[in-house]
Every structure is written in C-alpha cells, then in structure tokens.
Amino acid sequence: MSKLKMGIIGLGRMGMEHAKHIAANAGQVEALAACALDDGQLAVAKELGFKAVYKDYKEMLDKEDIEAIIVASPTDLHTEMCAYILQHPKKIHIFCEKPLDMNVNDETESMKIYNLVKQADVVFQIGFNRRMDKQYRAAYEQIQEGKIGDPQVVKITSRDPFVISIDLIKRIGGLLVDFTTYDFDMARYMMGSNIKEVYAKGGVLIEPKLKEVDDIDTLALVLEFENGTFGLIDNSRQAVYGYDVRVEVFGSEGMLKVENVNKSAVEYYNKDNAQLKNPLPIFMERYEEAYISEMDSFIQSVKSGTPVVCSIEDVILAQRAAAAGLESLRTGKPVRVNNEF
Structure with a gap:
C-alpha cells in the first residue's frame, strides 16, 4: 500500500x-x-x-x-x-x-x-x-462488556500542575472551553449518553490575574445525562504535586477507576507512613502513547475507511456542554444542553 x-x-x-x-x-x-x-x-x-x-x-x-x-x-x-x-x-x-x-x-x-x-x-x-489512552480505553471496553452493570455515576478529576500564561489562555480559550471540554467528552464516552444538563460553580482561588480575562482556575460541575445518569467533574489549574487526572465510573454491579500514572509502580511503606511517586508532571508525558495511537487511528481511517475515534459531532457536543457551563456560572442555575443536529 x-x-x-x-x-x-x-x-x-x-x-x-x-x-x-x-x-x-x-x-x-x-x-x-x-x-x-x-x-x-x-x-x-x-x-x-x-x-x-x-x-x-x-x-x-x-x-x-x-x-x-x-x-x-x-x-x-x-x-x-x-x-x-x-x-x-x-x-x-x-x-x-x-x-x-x-x-x-x-x-x-x-x-x-x-x-x-x-x-x-x-x-x-x-x-x-484521551479516548485512545490505553487506561481509559480499557475501562471503556469493560463498561461495554457489562462488567459494572449499568453505569450510574461518572466522576472525573482534571488538574493541571501549574497555571499556564495569561497570554496562552487568551489564544486557546478559558478553562471550560480549552480544558473542561476534554472532560465533557470523556464523560459522554464513558457513560454512553449525551449530557442533558450542566450545573457549574467556579471561581478564582489561585491566580487573581485570571479575573482580567474573565476566566477561572477552580471549577466544580454536576452533570445529568439523557439516560438519567449523573456525572461530577472537578477542575483546577494548579495541583502542586503534578498532573492529576482520574476517572471513576460507578455502576449497578461494580466500579471502575483509572488512577494517575507515575514513573514508578514501587510504593514504600513503614510503621510511620507510606510513600509513592507523584503523578507525571505534565500532560505531554501522561498521554505520549495516546497521541501516537490517535494518529495511527486517523491514518487507518483514511486508508481503510474505519470510523474515526472522535467525530465532528463529538467536539460540537463538548463545546455545547462548555457553553452550558459558562451560562450556569453566569446565572447560578442548571442549564440544558442542545444535543440536536
């Protein structure tokens, strides 16, 4: 070929x-x-x-x-x-x-x-x-196999290791647009249902300069899906211990968790405390294999016609959830998401 x-x-x-x-x-x-x-x-x-x-x-x-x-x-x-x-x-x-x-x-x-x-x-x-990360993919496949029964609640934590520059934020969008859209997509992906409603609470707890660009650094979200299930998302622009990204899906017959990845699987315990390595320091390291996998997937879709792993519909639905989150922050009320095309 x-x-x-x-x-x-x-x-x-x-x-x-x-x-x-x-x-x-x-x-x-x-x-x-x-x-x-x-x-x-x-x-x-x-x-x-x-x-x-x-x-x-x-x-x-x-x-x-x-x-x-x-x-x-x-x-x-x-x-x-x-x-x-x-x-x-x-x-x-x-x-x-x-x-x-x-x-x-x-x-x-x-x-x-x-x-x-x-x-x-x-x-x-x-x-x-993240759809092509082997950890998340394994959890997704086990959900599809029915290992936890009917999914009921998804919990997602996403926290960057440091606040990126204000200039960069201006070019790529605020927290909900650039950062949380990953979580909206992952929530839909894991739960197999579109987001029906978003309720958001957020503020500036870390970097006061973010107020100058009408952005926030700390965010908590409650989601309701079209199939009646629920989601919880928390975001922060600064976790001093590293890049902190975790997912938990709770179901009628069990639970699946995707924990942080670090450079060592060795944990040390003694009579006083336990020690383990911090999470990887930045997303580029955490998702290095996923970047390769998503590009391989794209190439195969072009060559053989297999469906793409993430479509134009997926990104628009994530953006609509972000728009609902922004409106919820403004009004203090839950906001419905339009899922029609």
Whole structure:
C-alpha cells in the first residue's frame, strides 16, 4: 500500500508532537510538508524529514500533493483553516486539534465546518486523545462488556500542575472551553449518553490575574445525562504535586477507576507512613502513547475507511456542554444542553 502523503499546519507544542509521530511513521506516512510562522520550528521540521516547509498554509496546500493534514494551529484559526481545506479542489482528509472553535456561545463557524464535513467525502477526526489512552480505553471496553452493570455515576478529576500564561489562555480559550471540554467528552464516552444538563460553580482561588480575562482556575460541575445518569467533574489549574487526572465510573454491579500514572509502580511503606511517586508532571508525558495511537487511528481511517475515534459531532457536543457551563456560572442555575443536529 502506498504511503499517505501528510502535511501539518502549526508546530507549537502539540503540532511538534504530531510532527515527530508523522516523521517516525515512515512505513505508512510520507512527511510531505509543514507550515509554521517560526523559522526555528520550520528548521526542526526539516530535520525531522519533512520535504518542504512553508509559512503560508494556502500556498502549501496549492503546491503540495497533500492527502491528509493535521491542523494544530492556534485554536482561533481552526475553523478558518478547516473551512479552507474542506473547500479546496483537492480531496484532503483532516485531523484537527480540539476545540474546533473558541467561541462556544456562537455555533456559526462550527456548524459551517459540520456542514462542509457532511458534504465532503473526507475523513475528519478531532484530537480528543484521551479516548485512545490505553487506561481509559480499557475501562471503556469493560463498561461495554457489562462488567459494572449499568453505569450510574461518572466522576472525573482534571488538574493541571501549574497555571499556564495569561497570554496562552487568551489564544486557546478559558478553562471550560480549552480544558473542561476534554472532560465533557470523556464523560459522554464513558457513560454512553449525551449530557442533558450542566450545573457549574467556579471561581478564582489561585491566580487573581485570571479575573482580567474573565476566566477561572477552580471549577466544580454536576452533570445529568439523557439516560438519567449523573456525572461530577472537578477542575483546577494548579495541583502542586503534578498532573492529576482520574476517572471513576460507578455502576449497578461494580466500579471502575483509572488512577494517575507515575514513573514508578514501587510504593514504600513503614510503621510511620507510606510513600509513592507523584503523578507525571505534565500532560505531554501522561498521554505520549495516546497521541501516537490517535494518529495511527486517523491514518487507518483514511486508508481503510474505519470510523474515526472522535467525530465532528463529538467536539460540537463538548463545546455545547462548555457553553452550558459558562451560562450556569453566569446565572447560578442548571442549564440544558442542545444535543440536536
């Protein structure tokens, strides 16, 4: 089978991660072209083996025979770039990082992409990488097998190790849009049902400067699903002990838990206390294998037509849950989520 000719737009921290995976997958993929504005990033792309580099993504798409592309640009450019690619004369499959759009309160651009995807004969996958993490995937599969009976409550904890810069928050969206959308998607994924209602409480308990950009650093959510089950999510922008992400699903016949991953499985106990390693320090390490798996999954979907692991519908539903959460924070009341397309 011929190699899939791939390109990438954006070589920031996620884009560079994907670029490395493409370059390392020489058996299935040809690293054809990369686009970024930074000369240093483009130099790294050349070192990785990308045949051509560009600063203008439109020029790259016009000149190169790209069959599939990764959109890892700043979040506020996702819809613009995806729309251009989907309307390009060439047939180009798309892997787009999440969220699709920062403006979750106005679906105009997201629904434009949704309609273009439905009209185009292309694979379109969203980068909710946690679905491909082997720990979460194992829990999901056991739920599907009925090991805990009927799922009743899902509890998700997501806490970053440090507060990211205000400038970065401006570019990628606030806590609910950039951060909690992962949890909304994971909650739907584990429970097998759409989120019906969101009730949110949040505030600034860590970094006062977040008030200047109308954001928060601490969040607690109660979810109700369409099938009558419930969810609890807690988020923080700063856990001093590391990247803290855990999931628990409770059911009629048992419970499944996905705990933190650390660098050592060795725990030390004595008469006074117990010691174990902290969680991994950052999401890039925690989900390193998941990033590879989600890209492998995308490549296989393009080559063999298998369904994508995370669709355009999935990201829009996560964004709608985020919009409901923002409205709940504003009003202090539970807010219904629109799940219709």
